[in-house]
Amino acid sequence: MNVVIRNPPRAPALAADALATHGVATTHEAQGRTGLLAAYMRPIFAGARIAGTAVTVSLPPCDNWMIHVAVEQCQAGDVLVVAPTSPSDAGYFGDLLAASLMARGVRGLIIDAGVRDIRDLTAARFPVWSRAIFAQGTVKETLGSVNVPVVCAGALIHPGDVIVADDDGVCVVPRREAARTVERCVAREAKEAAVRERLKRGELGLDVYGMRERLAERGLVYRDAAPEEA
Amino acid sequence: MNVVIRNPPRAPALAADALATHGVATTHEAQGRTGLLAAYMRPIFAGARIAGTAVTVSLPPCDNWMIHVAVEQCQAGDVLVVAPTSPSDAGYFGDLLAASLMARGVRGLIIDAGVRDIRDLTAARFPVWSRAIFAQGTVKETLGSVNVPVVCAGALIHPGDVIVADDDGVCVVPRREAARTVERCVAREAKEAAVRERLKRGELGLDVYGMRERLAERGLVYRDAAPEEA
Amino acid sequence: MNVVIRNPPRAPALAADALATHGVATTHEAQGRTGLLAAYMRPIFAGARIAGTAVTVSLPPCDNWMIHVAVEQCQAGDVLVVAPTSPSDAGYFGDLLAASLMARGVRGLIIDAGVRDIRDLTAARFPVWSRAIFAQGTVKETLGSVNVPVVCAGALIHPGDVIVADDDGVCVVPRREAARTVERCVAREAKEAAVRERLKRGELGLDVYGMRERLAERGLVYRDAAPEEA
Amino acid sequence: MNVVIRNPPRAPALAADALATHGVATTHEAQGRTGLLAAYMRPIFAGARIAGTAVTVSLPPCDNWMIHVAVEQCQAGDVLVVAPTSPSDAGYFGDLLAASLMARGVRGLIIDAGVRDIRDLTAARFPVWSRAIFAQGTVKETLGSVNVPVVCAGALIHPGDVIVADDDGVCVVPRREAARTVERCVAREAKEAAVRERLKRGELGLDVYGMRERLAERGLVYRDAAPEEA
């Protein structure tokens, strides 16, 4: 059955905003090394870092009709997540749909398919993470669903989850885990900030992390290069 | 037989210039969703948008001799199109050949293979769309042909056809279709401009395109998120 | 046996500095079209061009422990080369390790795996060439070796070899060949500079390189486009 | 938290057995074109067709420890489903684990990673669908979970779901949908059997499916090849 779920519960906006400041790598570590979408999901331009609540779209291959349906379900602070039911590189999304999403305050698009009008999207600074850039047009013939759980680029995403995206890729945080993940990010970054300062001053990670003993236990051998190697 | 065809008929320069303003996605739609080269053809730097008349080169794998032959057949407003007869990522093209093409007023290069000297080509703003960036050198041993029909990145290209290329990829317009395609691009963009304004003001595509009735006919169901989902 | 070789002989710093000015394509040609790493090794940002002496790391898949060990073996002018013993796209390297390497004067990283914290590395202008951008964390459980010969992205690299990297990719120059390769680069560039000037003035490569006779011997045919082709 | 769920509810064995007779393509169609795993999941030998109830394993990249844990949770009629949390082609599974699974009556393995000992597995006719064949060994250092929901090759799989696999690939049927999907498979095959007989006798699909009128409405034009095309 094809269904549009209206007003799914969303993660708190404050949690999403906080995760945007931490970025993908930290968020992924903070929730136990889970939640990454596949490495082939790349931004169409460098430098964007966003987080927002997911509005999800499950749609057929080479058919973008349901994206038009999904726009109406979006509100300010959302990120649109589009997952075809079969792999496709077609260009489901371009500058007209972006204009519509921007009018609603949507923060970006995550699409496990192709996107086009890159020049316009870049000029408008509307960030997109996609598996392909391809101008191939799509049809509007077959229904799908909006705000159902989807698998997008290998990750399970529920409507209302937090999506974090930056130059490192895309990470999903389950809605109920968002607040706790923010806390862990803060703790992790605090710890890393101290380490970073020591490393910048030239201290070695071997000492900062106290690795030397365990390396020796495992049997790591140091030796000088033999003279004949010179 | 290896042959160089001199002075093939070319699409009108005005048509090529006009298509450059419309870009790949619009051109592709305007000619009935045909003409796209494969999505793996990517620009070496962002932001270029060109169109020009094709000078085509069919050459053996890992051998760039015929590109030197093709330069002589190029004139101002052309785009060089290079297609090996067998897949290759070798670097057939670099800054010296670019200098030669720029001296003749050639607008860019489309090559279903590798390219090198990216730093110099970028500094000179000579746009290239290629399947790979790779420094591997080629030899000059075996003949090919110039200005014969070629299959480049999955698309059939005749000499004199219009090549349109931008951040979305590359599209070919058959020579005799160029003028008609410009007309259709203009009509399409006029229509889209009006839609774009409405979408920017916040109207929904569902209403602008009048999709609601057909969605209902197909059986799309709307329902509110269940409380227990919260 | 897992071993860390201290103070391997390194190519002369002057040779590395000189090769950085010539870049990957010229270096590759100057040493007889050898030494290129696979084309999938791409820079995380455009425009960097470096050369330095290799400190090599052989490590297990999905485990970055040995990078911490390798940092201590690095000195100013080095380039860190990381090669997993089995293919992996995991993110072995991020901004903390970069801070540590920068504190020691290391010029860049070559890694046949994934890298993360792209935003920070770009802001710090620490150049990395990698096979993937991916935030997936790694563990610190299994030993590897430092400063042993490694195969990285298809190329054999010994500690102390010169690594040259720019927008075209990455090239290795054997330590004992570095000085000779510089000489050949200089000679090649001198020759190319003269050719470049002639090509920029509009002379054809066919004439500059004297190719016409050999093309005719091989049987290349020129003919005008038939009228019916118009 | 790493957890092993014991005795999850399983789809009825009769439903699994029935789906094995229908195969992947029919099952996929019968449940509305959903449930397929990615096309890169290929059998290690041709001709196997199985169905069984899923025991799922989520584990770290390059670490197969949890497969040993999962074996204990398997019973006759199960299919083991293994999904690393990050992409890996390492060889997580070989003939010893197969011996263990066969001793418990497990029907096959679905693994979004690599497998090895192909020769032995083939001789024992233990069917495996995998993304790679690769002998690379794995470690036993890091925990994962057994019988939690996993995303395997792009599909969401819960413990107890039915897995159907044959030469066409792999399809998952949600546990509660298994009985209904069997009914739909039976209905579909009955319909197809009648069509198949007519097609074998030489009737055209155009007539059997009554397509001619709709094709004409859409504007399909028939014409004879022009004489000059001869």
Next chain:
Amino acid sequence: MNVVIRNPPRAPALAADALATHGVATTHEAQGRTGLLAAYMRPIFAGARIAGTAVTVSLPPCDNWMIHVAVEQCQAGDVLVVAPTSPSDAGYFGDLLAASLMARGVRGLIIDAGVRDIRDLTAARFPVWSRAIFAQGTVKETLGSVNVPVVCAGALIHPGDVIVADDDGVCVVPRREAARTVERCVAREAKEAAVRERLKRGELGLDVYGMRERLAERGLVYRDAAPEEA
């Protein structure tokens, strides 16, 4: 415009039959190393070797309607060639369509997309060369064309051309070149048969082909392994 061309001229059946005995590699060499489809086109089972006259289908991505239309245009001795206008791995073809083609005497299918029902097609010995095996269903919504020139897996194919396919892949021979290509295949194989006998008796290709002098001219050096290498 979407069009079905009826009764295009076909290459002589005798030529197709002859080319089947020579196979892909010989045919490709005999026509000057041209005509190969991309290496990703693989047979669904080993050992088939066919040749026949092409009936071509150009159709939209993820839509197999036009295959049903094309069946009517097929006659005994044909090979069906299917090329989507945009890349797709969907399963456009299965056992019902195969039953229909076999009833008409079609020799096989070449499809630059996915195929399913591999088990049934293998049992029926209906040979298919495809880019993917995938069960994903397609729709029947959008028109395409039959018996127009298509680019299939990188090769230009006209209706009536000869398609040769075996375990090495797929090759196309232009209709008017078929007879001449047969002659060249026969000549080539006669020459190779004599060489093969000499090689089987232990003569070296270096002598049979008289390569030693040219190798020496090019500067090839022979030397014995140094004792210290032992």
Next chain:
Amino acid sequence: MNVVIRNPPRAPALAADALATHGVATTHEAQGRTGLLAAYMRPIFAGARIAGTAVTVSLPPCDNWMIHVAVEQCQAGDVLVVAPTSPSDAGYFGDLLAASLMARGVRGLIIDAGVRDIRDLTAARFPVWSRAIFAQGTVKETLGSVNVPVVCAGALIHPGDVIVADDDGVCVVPRREAARTVERCVAREAKEAAVRERLKRGELGLDVYGMRERLAERGLVYRDAAPEEA
């Protein structure tokens, strides 16, 4: 310089013969999880298992001249290893070269490129592991070297090393390590044989390997499926 090294020292024939009985996975483990060639190296037919001493060929892309040179350097018990200096899928090798190698007692071919005449090679049971099957012809224009160290599919191979290949892929054993690796294979297989028997009788790996305690230490939790999950 292009060179042919005659009579390089070879690993003992007995060691190679022994490794063939152990196969790739065991050999790879026995030498510390090293030596595997990339997973894309696949056999052209299933079921072959060979080992032999390497005769190595380094040659240019799309040029197979040096294979003819290498044949003369082969003797009974060798395996030919071919590595282009730049990636290529061209068909460097077919039935004529196979006839020549078989006449000399060569056991198989490892080629990081394409191969053709699959039908004939299969009929003759001449085993080949390659990265592609492709009929594209090559030229004979440019020299390379024979019996120099090569990087083949990511692995460093010296002439005289042992090559082991079976359905799992390809593994290289350094010449001087061959005897010791045989010993370790024997020890490993003895240990595995005992384990295999216990597993076949239904004992669990958890008990056979004594894993339960360490799993508990790491914090693995077992719990029964909740009733509401049913």
